[in-house]
Amino acid sequence: DAGVIQSPRHEVTEMGQEVTLRCKPISGHNSLFWYRQTMMRGLELLIYFNNNVPIDDSGMPEDRFSAKMPNASFSTLKIQPSEPRDSAVYFCASSSLAANNEQFFGPGTRLTVL
Amino acid sequence: SQQGEEDPQALSIQEGENATMNCSYKTSINNLQWYRQNSGRGLVHLILIRSNEREKHSGRLRVTLDTSKKSSSLLITASRAADTASYFCATAETGANNLFFGTGTRLTVIP
Numbered sequence: 001d002a003g004v005i006q007s008p009r010h011e012v013t014e015m016g017q018e019v020t021l022r023c024k025p026i027s028g029h030n031s032l033f034w035y036r037q038t039m040m041r042g043l044e045l046l047i048y049f050n051n052n053v054p055i056d057d058s059g060m061p062e063d064r065f066s067a068k069m070p071n072a073s074f075s076t077l078k079i080q081p082s083e084p085r086d087s088a089v090y091f092c093a094s095s096s097l098a099a100n101n102e103q104f105f106g107p108g109t110r111l112t113v114l
Numbered sequence: 115s116q117q118g119e120e121d122p123q124a125l126s127i128q129e130g131e132n133a134t135m136n137c138s139y140k141t142s143i144n145n146l147q148w149y150r151q152n153s154g155r156g157l158v159h160l161i162l163i164r165s166n167e168r169e170k171h172s173g174r175l176r177v178t179l180d181t182s183k184k185s186s187s188l189l190i191t192a193s194r195a196a197d198t199a200s201y202f203c204a205t206a207e208t209g210a211n212n213l214f215f216g217t218g219t220r221l222t223v224i225p
Binding site for chain 2: 004031033042043045048050055056091093095097100101102103104105106107108
């Protein structure tokens with residue numbers, strides 16, 4: 001298995017632009033998580049899905065952030081409009097109950113908003 | 115959401131020495147996990163200890179869990195320069211799919 005796949009790996013955009021981050025979880029995993037990591041705030045859980053259904057989005061900072069999981073093999077995190085304070089590394093992770101909820105992380109997307 | 119807190123925030127040791135990191139958490143848990151993050155990479159799972167276990171070993175890693183004190187420790191023996199990374203504890207509550215990650219300990223092993 002290729003592991004969790006994220007794209008793009010790096011994104012540089014200007015303030016006000018729409019940003020879409022993509023994630024493909026490990027096949028067979030039924031939970032998917034989006035995290036944001038910065039030096040100031042550390043690792044923050046933004047939202048997670050079980051069986052493609054959003055369970056907890058309390059970590060989504062604002063209405064500018066939205067996430068979807070249209071099927072078991074694909075999820076997106078969208079920021080519209082983006083702001084400089086959104087600059088961070090965004091990680092996607094997946095897990096399964098059968099594996100004690102051990103989470104497998106993708107390589108992350110480093111987002112820079114100018 | 116970050117439930118755990120780790121101590122120390124940063125640790126610097128000489129190669130060959132042992133490194134001990136501590137984690138405290140707040141609620142009842144099903145299991146506790148330790149993860150490692152190399153600079154610029156995603157987190158990687160190291161070891162899991164269940165709430166009914168007190169100690170677990172994996173290679174040079176030793177994890178302890180004290181549920182009465184709501185704390186765990188990760189010991190890395192005979193450290194190597196390649197162990198330089200950030201280490202996070204994460205707790206899983208019974209019935210929940212998500213994990214609560216700690217704030218992390220930045221370990222530097224000096225060759």
